[in-house]
Amino acid sequence: MSTIILLLITGLGLGALYFLVASGLSLIYGLMGVLNFAHGSFLTLGAFAGWELARRMGGESWGTLIASLLLGMVVGAVVAAATEFLLIRRLYNRHIEQVLVTVGLALATVALFEGIWGTDAIYVTAPPWLSETTEIFGALVPNDRFLLIGAAVLVLLGIVAFLRYTRFGLVIRAGVENRSMVTALGIDVRKAFTVVFAIGGAAAGLGGVLASHYFGYVSPQLGGSLLIFAFIVTVIGGLGSLAGAAIASVVVAILQQFANYYLGGTGDLMVVLLLAVVLLVRPTGILGKKA
Amino acid sequence: MKSLTNLSQRTWWIVGGAFVVLAALLPVLNISIPGVLPGATYTPGTLQLLALALLFASLALSYHLLFGTAGMLSFGHALYFALGAYGLGIVLQQTELTLIPALGLTLAIVIAAAYLLGSLSLRVTGISFAMVTLAFAQAGNVLVRRNPSITGGEEGLRLDTEHIPEFFIGVLNTRNLYWLALALLVVVFIIVAWFENSRAGHAVTATRENELRVRVLGLRPFGVKLMAFVIASVLASLVGMVHLLLQSGTTPRATSADFTLTILVIVVLGGVGSRWGAIVGGIVYTLLDQRLTALAGSEAIADLPAVLRIPLSEPLFILGTLFILVVLFLPGGIAGATRRLGTGTRATPVARKRLEEAE
Numbered sequence: 001m002s003t004i005i006l007l008l009i010t011g012l013g014l015g016a017l018y019f020l021v022a023s024g025l026s027l028i029y030g031l032m033g034v035l036n037f038a039h040g041s042f043l044t045l046g047a048f049a050g051w052e053l054a055r056r057m058g059g060e061s062w063g064t065l066i067a068s069l070l071l072g073m074v075v076g077a078v079v080a081a082a083t084e085f086l087l088i089r090r091l092y093n094r095h096i097e098q099v100l101v102t103v104g105l106a107l108a109t110v111a112l113f114e115g116i117w118g119t120d121a122i123y124v125t126a127p128p129w130l131s132e133t134t135e136i137f138g139a140l141v142p143n144d145r146f147l148l149i150g151a152a153v154l155v156l157l158g159i160v161a162f163l164r165y166t167r168f169g170l171v172i173r174a175g176v177e178n179r180s181m182v183t184a185l186g187i188d189v190r191k192a193f194t195v196v197f198a199i200g201g202a203a204a205g206l207g208g209v210l211a212s213h214y215f216g217y218v219s220p221q222l223g224g225s226l227l228i229f230a231f232i233v234t235v236i237g238g239l240g241s242l243a244g245a246a247i248a249s250v251v252v253a254i255l256q257q258f259a260n261y262y263l264g265g266t267g268d269l270m271v272v273l274l275l276a277v278v279l280l281v282r283p284t285g286i287l288g289k290k291a
Numbered sequence: 292m293k294s295l296t297n298l299s300q301r302t303w304w305i306v307g308g309a310f311v312v313l314a315a316l317l318p319v320l321n322i323s324i325p326g327v328l329p330g331a332t333y334t335p336g337t338l339q340l341l342a343l344a345l346l347f348a349s350l351a352l353s354y355h356l357l358f359g360t361a362g363m364l365s366f367g368h369a370l371y372f373a374l375g376a377y378g379l380g381i382v383l384q385q386t387e388l389t390l391i392p393a394l395g396l397t398l399a400i401v402i403a404a405a406y407l408l409g410s411l412s413l414r415v416t417g418i419s420f421a422m423v424t425l426a427f428a429q430a431g432n433v434l435v436r437r438n439p440s441i442t443g444g445e446e447g448l449r450l451d452t453e454h455i456p457e458f459f460i461g462v463l464n465t466r467n468l469y470w471l472a473l474a475l476l477v478v479v480f481i482i483v484a485w486f487e488n489s490r491a492g493h494a495v496t497a498t499r500e501n502e503l504r505v506r507v508l509g510l511r512p513f514g515v516k517l518m519a520f521v522i523a524s525v526l527a528s529l530v531g532m533v534h535l536l537l538q539s540g541t542t543p544r545a546t547s548a549d550f551t552l553t554i555l556v557i558v559v560l561g562g563v564g565s566r567w568g569a570i571v572g573g574i575v576y577t578l579l580d581q582r583l584t585a586l587a588g589s590e591a592i593a594d595l596p597a598v599l600r601i602p603l604s605e606p607l608f609i610l611g612t613l614f615i616l617v618v619l620f621l622p623g624g625i626a627g628a629t630r631r632l633g634t635g636t637r638a639t640p641v642a643r644k645r646l647e648e649a650e
Contacts, residue, residue: 035418037552090619096364099418100559100618103552108611110549115601115608224548228429231422239419265437272430276411279423283414 002138007257009136013145015253016152017214020207021230022237022245023159024080024200030176030240031196033095034088037102039204039230040223041109042080046072046205047212047222048117051124062127069151069209076205077198084197089190106224113220121217130213144213151210155203156246163242168195176240232271236278238288247286303567307480314473317341318466327578329585335465340581342465342472342537346530348573349472349479351557353526355569356483358558360492361519362499364417367424369551370408370431371524374401375531376541377435377442384451385441393454394532398525405524409517425548432546447542450535459536468537475533476570479526483566486522491515549607556614562626571625576610583609 021043028036050068057064083105091097130147133140163169171192174182182189204223211226212218233252237244252271260267278285317332330337350372357363378397382388388396412423435442442448452460458467486492498505498512505512535541544550553576561572583606586592592603602608621628 029418033418035421087615087619095418097618097622099364099421100555101615103555104611104614104618106611107549107552107556108608108615111605111607111611112602115605228425228548232426235415235419235422235426268433269430272426275423275426279411279414283419 002140003261005137005139006141007261008254009139009141009145009149011254011257012250013148013214013253014257015250016148017207017211017226018229018233018253019152019246019249020155020203020210021226022233022249023155023242024203025230026234026237026240026242026245027159027172027196028200029234030242031172031179032088032098032193034098034102036200037099037227038083038105038109039102039200040225040227041106041113042076042083042201042204042223043208043211043226044110044113044218044220044223045079046076046208047218048113048208049075049205050209051122051212051218054125060125060127065127065130069206072205072209073202074205076208077202080201080204081194081198083201084194088197089193110220110224117218117220119220121219123217124212126213148210148214151206155206156242159199159203159242162199168192172196229271232275234285236275236285238285241285241287244285244287307567311473311477314341314345315470318469327582329581333466335462338465338469339537340577342469343534344574344577345469345472345476346534346537346573347557347577348570349476350527350530350554351561351569351573351576352476352479352483352566353523353530354554354558355564355566356486356519356526357523358555359564359566359569360483360487360499361495361516361523363413363516363520364421365412365424365520366421366548366551366555367408367412367426367428368523368527368554369545369547370424370428371401371405371527372531372534372550372554373431373435373541373546374404374524375528376535376545377448377531378528379532380448380450380535380541381441383454384448387454389454390456390459397532398528401525401528402521405521406517409520409524413513413516413520425551428546428551429548432543432548435543435546442543445543447540448535449540450538452539455536468533472533472537475529479529480566480570482522482526486519487566491518495519556610560614560617560624562624562628563622565624565626568624568626575625580606580610 021039024042025036025039028034028039050072053068053071054064057067083102087101087105088098091101126144130144131142133142134146135141163173168191171182171187171189172195174187175189175192179189207226208223211222215222229252233248234245236252237246237248252274255274256267256271258267259265259270263270282288318338320332322332323330328337329340332338332341350368354365354368357365357368375397378400379393382393382396383390386393386396408424408427412420412427415423436444438444439446458464459471487496494505494510494512494515495518497510498516502512531541531545534545557572557576558569559572560576561570562568587604587606592600595603617624623630
């Protein structure tokens with residue numbers, strides 16, 4: 001019983017990470033039809049920024065952790081907005097070329113990170129509480145899982161509130177539904193694009209710092225490996241659907257944890273199998289629109 | 292106008308034939324191109340590099356069939372390359388089969404896998420298709436890394452030379468492998484050209500341009516798309532098999548997402564929708580990659596300040612940046628740029644259209 005609870009909560013924590021990456025992907029795809037391959041790089045850069053800060057401030061205190069989380073968000077947001085502004089926007093309405101540009105950016109930035117920080121994993125330090133455990137129904141759950149789940153829930157609520165109650169949110173929601181109509185009404189959707197990229201980048205940057213604490217290290221490949229699961233999550237959840245991404249993140253991560261524990265470390269393969277089953281049964285994903 | 296295009300097409304076949312003859316003669320000639328090739332063309336090191344360039348050209352051609360012709364943006368094409376390389380390597384190691392039967396067995400496995408995964412992935416289109424193919428390719432990566440007893444894990448798989456003909460083994464026989472790579476390129480080119488001009492090829496092109504219209508005409512796009520997918524996969528696996536022979540082994544890098552994206556980069560660099568663009572892209576990319584790696588280790592770079600040294604010593608950074616610039620400013624790639632120089636017309640709209648149809 002305690003094993004099941006541990007697996008469930010760890011799965012929720014991992015799912016939270018997937019969601020932090022997938023939410024940005026899903027928003028950007030939903031509004032602009034761009035699959036952002038460089039999203040993993042935003043995450044990696046956020047993680048490195050958080051680590052550099054922690055290294056200078058001494059990583060053991062809570063203040064450092066919060067500061068590094070914030071810095072990760074800001075770095076992710078700034079880099080993402082700059083990417084949209086400098087690269088994506090030039091290729092207005094050319095979706096395949098927009099995707100290709102992000103592919104090039106992903107390749108180039110990972111190589112650059114390897115040049116700057118080396119290819120080896122760098123271990124991170126955190127407040128001691130994070131590496132301790134809390135007992136829940138007999139299961140000893142590492143505390144960092146709670147941090148992850150809390151952050152993901154906050155991000156989910158924040159994005160939903162932003163989309164529902166702000167003017168930008170209104171434009172974005174309308175733009176997802178029918179972009180040409182919004183443009184015809186004389187509203188500048190492009191500004192909304194930049195904002196969406198910044199939000200996605202912030203979520204990814206936050207995810208990066210959290211991922212470095214979850215896995216215990218930072219490496220140039222960190223973002224890429226999470227990105228592939230985030231892709232799977234967005235396909236299973238339904239492209240462009242935030243709620244679908246949230247549900248699929250949890251399902252995928254929990255399945256992965258259980259398969260890793262009970263089926264001899266086959267978690268990654270099980271996730272791909274799940275993807276295949278979803279494609280067979282419901283190609284549009286759980287909450288995807290009918291094509 | 293029609294006769295003009297016919298003429299230019301015939302000219303291209305003649306130029307292509309001359310290229311093949313020249314390429315076939317390289318191992319017996321003594322040509323040095325300092326800065327591009329590491330040595331004279333008859334030396335094994337140079338032949339190894341040139342063979343690699345030809346293999347990448349073939350691989351790019353097989354991807355051209357998928358992306359340029361059929362408009363399927365796959366991010367998992369490296370999976371079939373890896374399936375060929377690892378498949379043949381494992382069959383040779385685990386069974387007593389000689390090269391040709393082992394090749395046949397591997398091909399049968401590749402066809403089955405491509406048919407199964409292709410029919411699954413083709414249930415979605417556009418961006419979802421790209422993501423799904425990437426996920427399947429990633430599963431291949433996991434399988435290779437998790438089963439070191441069969442695949443050699445991170446170390447890679449060494450070629451078991453016991454059942455391989457003598458003339459493909461050893462440094463001195465590099466020229467035979469070079470000719471094999473050249474022959475493969477010719478075969479792949481003929482198959483791709485033949486498919487593009489066949490009825491199925493026309494149907495696939497029509498589907499790329501307007502799937503709905505093809506459906507209205509009473510054709511089923513799924514079948515021809517799957518056919519193109521399987522043919523492209525089989526060709527990629529053949530490249531993987533020759534690559535295994537050339538490099539005397541294979542590494543997990545062949546299954547990585549990076550490698551998968553590299554194939555896409557090559558095709559876009561060469562020019563989407565152009566057969567010879569894919570070939571030129573493959574050759575240019577391989578030579579550039581090799582030169583940049585040499586540059587990264589050179590003293591001129593080591594003395595630079597960190598701001599310049601770090602980016603310049605990462606070949607993938609330079610190639611990635613180059614790729615971005617090509618997509619932004621030269622959507623026709625090398626092929627489009629040459630065409631523009633040659634005819635004075637802008638090839639960009641054509642290439643742009645081809646890219647957008649891929650959705």
